[in-house]
Amino acid sequence: MTEQITFSKHHLATHAIHLAGNGTDATGQWYMWGTHTIGGEAMFLALTWDMHYRKTGGHWRISSQRLDWQFLTPYHSGWVKTPMAV
Amino acid sequence: MPTLEQRVQRLEDLEQITGITMQLARHFDNSYHADGVVSLFTDDGVFDGGPFGRYEGLEAIHASSTP
Numbered sequence A: 001m002t003e004q005i006t007f008s009k010h011h012l013a014t015h016a017i018h019l020a021g022n023g024t025d026a027t028g029q030w031y032m033w034g035t036h037t038i039g040g041e042a043m044f045l046a047l048t049w050d051m052h053y054r055k056t057g058g059h060w061r062i063s064s065q066r067l068d069w070q071f072l073t074p075y076h077s078g079w080v081k082t083p084m085a086v
Numbered sequence B: 001m002p003t004l005e006q007r008v009q010r011l012e013d014l015e016q017i018t019g020i021t022m023q024l025a026r027h028f029d030n031s032y033h034a035d036g037v038v039s040l041f042t043d044d045g046v047f048d049g050g051p052f053g054r055y056e057g058l059e060a061i062h063a064s065s066t067p
Helices: B004-029 B034-039 B060-062
Strands: A005-006 A008-019 A027-036 A041-056 A059-074 B041-048 B053-056
Touching: A027 B004, A027 B060, A041 B004, A041 B053, A059 B004, B004 B034, B004 B060, B034 B041, B034 B060
Parallel strands: A059 B041
Antiparallel strands: A005 A027, A008 A027, A027 A041, A041 A059, B041 B053
């Protein structure tokens, strides 16, 4: 899909991060609001980033990222009419 | 009771995790800067885009985010 995205703004908010007791694992959930141009069309995106993190060599890294989609909709249609334009 | 050092470590962990997540968003917005994206993942990292595919490992993730 990325080759069709000619413009993107990822807005992250309302996050919750949970550190595991071992000091090297963590999870996080982030709301993501996107205002993108995809295939020449203005699109709104709403999803949750479901993240797993691991600390290796003293640095935190992402061990997995899962996109939990709420909607991907053309600006001129809207998420009620077209919740998932895949 | 956690020690002061443990409490500070916890704050640093949270700050670094927030930082790399923001960096990821910025790499995406920088024309899907694939080198930047994979620099934030572990070697065995997984990206699961749902209907847009699942990619395991840095090579696969790099290829997925190359325009």
